[in-house]
Amino acid sequence: MRLHRLWIVFLLLSLAAMPRLHAQVGGSPYSVTVPVTDTSDTQRDQAFSTALAQVMARVAGGQDLRGNPGYAEALGSASSLVQKFQYQRAATGLVLDVDFAPASVRRLIGKLGVASAGIKPPVLLLVQQADGSVADAAELADLATAAAARGTAVIYPAANGDLDPALVAAADPATLARINRQYHTGLVLLGSLHAGSADWTLISGGQAQRWSTQGTDEGAVLADAGNGLVDRLGKQLNVIGSQASEGTLWISGVDSADDYASLLATLGNDPSVRQVTTIGAVNDGVMLDVSASVPISALATSLAAGGRLLVQGEPHPGADANLRWLR
Numbered sequence: 001m002r003l004h005r006l007w008i009v010f011l012l013l014s015l016a017a018m019p020r021l022h023a024q025v026g027g028s029p030y031s032v033t034v035p036v037t038d039t040s041d042t043q044r045d046q047a048f049s050t051a052l053a054q055v056m057a058r059v060a061g062g063q064d065l066r067g068n069p070g071y072a073e074a075l076g077s078a079s080s081l082v083q084k085f086q087y088q089r090a091a092t093g094l095v096l097d098v099d100f101a102p103a104s105v106r107r108l109i110g111k112l113g114v115a116s117a118g119i120k121p122p123v124l125l126l127v128q129q130a131d132g133s134v135a136d137a138a139e140l141a142d143l144a145t146a147a148a149a150r151g152t153a154v155i156y157p158a159a160n161g162d163l164d165p166a167l168v169a170a171a172d173p174a175t176l177a178r179i180n181r182q183y184h185t186g187l188v189l190l191g192s193l194h195a196g197s198a199d200w201t202l203i204s205g206g207q208a209q210r211w212s213t214q215g216t217d218e219g220a221v222l223a224d225a226g227n228g229l230v231d232r233l234g235k236q237l238n239v240i241g242s243q244a245s246e247g248t249l250w251i252s253g254v255d256s257a258d259d260y261a262s263l264l265a266t267l268g269n270d271p272s273v274r275q276v277t278t279i280g281a282v283n284d285g286v287m288l289d290v291s292a293s294v295p296i297s298a299l300a301t302s303l304a305a306g307g308r309l310l311v312q313g314e315p316h317p318g319a320d321a322n323l324r325w326l327r
Contacts, residue, residue, distance in 0.1 A: 029058045029153075030083075030100045037094070039087060044096065045079060051098040052078035052105075057151025059105055060114050064150070064234075068112045081105060091138070120237055121306055122153040123202075123229065124183050126165055127191035135193065142219045146226025152233060155183055165190050171206035173310055177326040180307030187305055189229055193218065200225055202232055205304020205311045209236075237302055244274065247296030250316035251309070252285040253325035260286065263325055266308050272299060287319060296320040 032051040036043045052075055056065055065071055081104045086097045125143070127135040137144070137156050144154045157163060161182075167175040168188050180186060190201040198221050202209045209232050215221040254260050267276050267290070275291040292299045300321035304311045312322040 028099070028102075030055055030102045030105060031098070032100075032148075033088075033090075033095050033097050035090075035093060036087070036096045039094075044085075047096045048078035048082055048085075048098060049075040051096075052081060052100065054148055054151060055100050055105055056109055056112075057149075058120075058153065060109055060151065065109075065112060065114060068114065070112055074108055074112065081108065092141075120152065120233065121185035121187055122155045122183075123147070123187040123189050123233075124179060124185055125154050125156055125189050125191070126163060126168065127189070127193065128165070129193050130195065135191075140222060142222035143226040143229075146223045147230055150227070150230040152226075152230045154189075155185070158182070168203055169201055169208065171203060171208070171310065173206075173324065173326060176203075176206060176307070176310060180326055184307060185305075186307035186309070187233070189225075191225065193221070197221060198225060200228065202229060204233070204236055205301060205309065207301070207304075207311055237298075237305055244291055244293060245295050245299075246289070246291045247320035248279070248318060249288045249290055249296065249300060250285060250319035250322045251288065251325055252312070252316075252323075253327070254281075254286050255284050255327075259325055259327065262308070266303065266306065270299070270303060272302065285316070287316075 032054050034047045034051050034054075036047050056074070081100045083099045083101045085099070088095050088097060125135075125140055127140060127143075129135050129139070134157065140154075140156070147154055163179070164175065168179070169190055176186065179188060186203075186205045188203040190203065192199045196216070196218075197212060197214045199212050200210065211228060211232075213221050213224040213228060215224055251263060254263060263286075264276060267273050267288075270292075272293045273290060274293065277289040278286055279289050280287040290296065290299065294302070297320065300309075300311060300323055303309050304323065308326055310324040310326055312324055314322065316322045
């Protein structure tokens with residue numbers, strides 16, 4: 001079914017009173033697992049501080065908070081924000097699962113003078129070893145640890161997954177839509193490991209960034225890749241506006257009323273979106289006027305990172321950014 005103007009009028013009337021939906025990708029951003037050497041009070045307090053640093057960076061959208069006044073004091077009081085904790089045995093040894101109180105963490109970040117960029121979705125890792133096999137979580141632990149320390153979560157492909165790295169690198173819409181359905185993200189890190197080096201491609205909302213890393217051993221190569229991943233995501237997604245921005249988004253691929261409702265819910269769930277008005281529709285595309293706390297181009301990039309939208313190259317006539325809805 002195509003979206004016509006009558007559908008737009010009907011949907012605007014029926015959705016005007018719809019409450020905002022709040023979706024969470026993957027596990028709770030307020031839950032962290034950190035390694036410990038024993039169950040002593042000293043080790044536990046250190047683990048709480050380490051865990052809180054990861055959670056604050058994650059909830060602040062990956063922003064580097066270490067230079068903010070009050071940061072060290074906040075880590076020192078980490079135990080007061082803990083909702084629950086539990087020790088567990090893991091393959092690597094003893095670990096501590098920590099859950100923080102969401103409202104308390106958000107208040108703490110606000111006291112640090114930080115405006116949230118929104119919690120980023122996790123990054124799907126598709127990394128090939130030198131022998132062509134797909135690296136698993138244990139083999140990519142150094143990369144994941146480096147990324148997690150700065151608030152970026154990673155996930156891994158299913159054991160029976162058959163994603164084609166070439167199609168991912170080419171931003172094939174069907175492949176990216178499949179990734180979103182299965183992993184709920186628009187962020188994918190492709191990697192190819194060699195002896196002492198690696199090549200990387202970050203796909204974010206269909207846009208590619210490429211770089212290489214080198215190191216004295218594979219652990220160093222992977223840790224460097226984890227930091228490089230966070231740096232690139234930060235430049236792309238951690239855009240904080242100082243004042244309201246208004247512009248237009250053209251969204252194609254909106255084939256049904258359900259697509260349209262899901263699109264509005266996706267926009268409504270973004271913390272930087274303040275108001276959305278539909279100003280036109282042609283065939284499977286809609287033109288939206290959007291008020292946001294970040295520039296419209298940055299908003300488009302952030303929306304695409306969530307996995308439901310794909311950034312298109314050339315802007316649609318009259319639009320500040322051109323996106324495609326993925327089903």
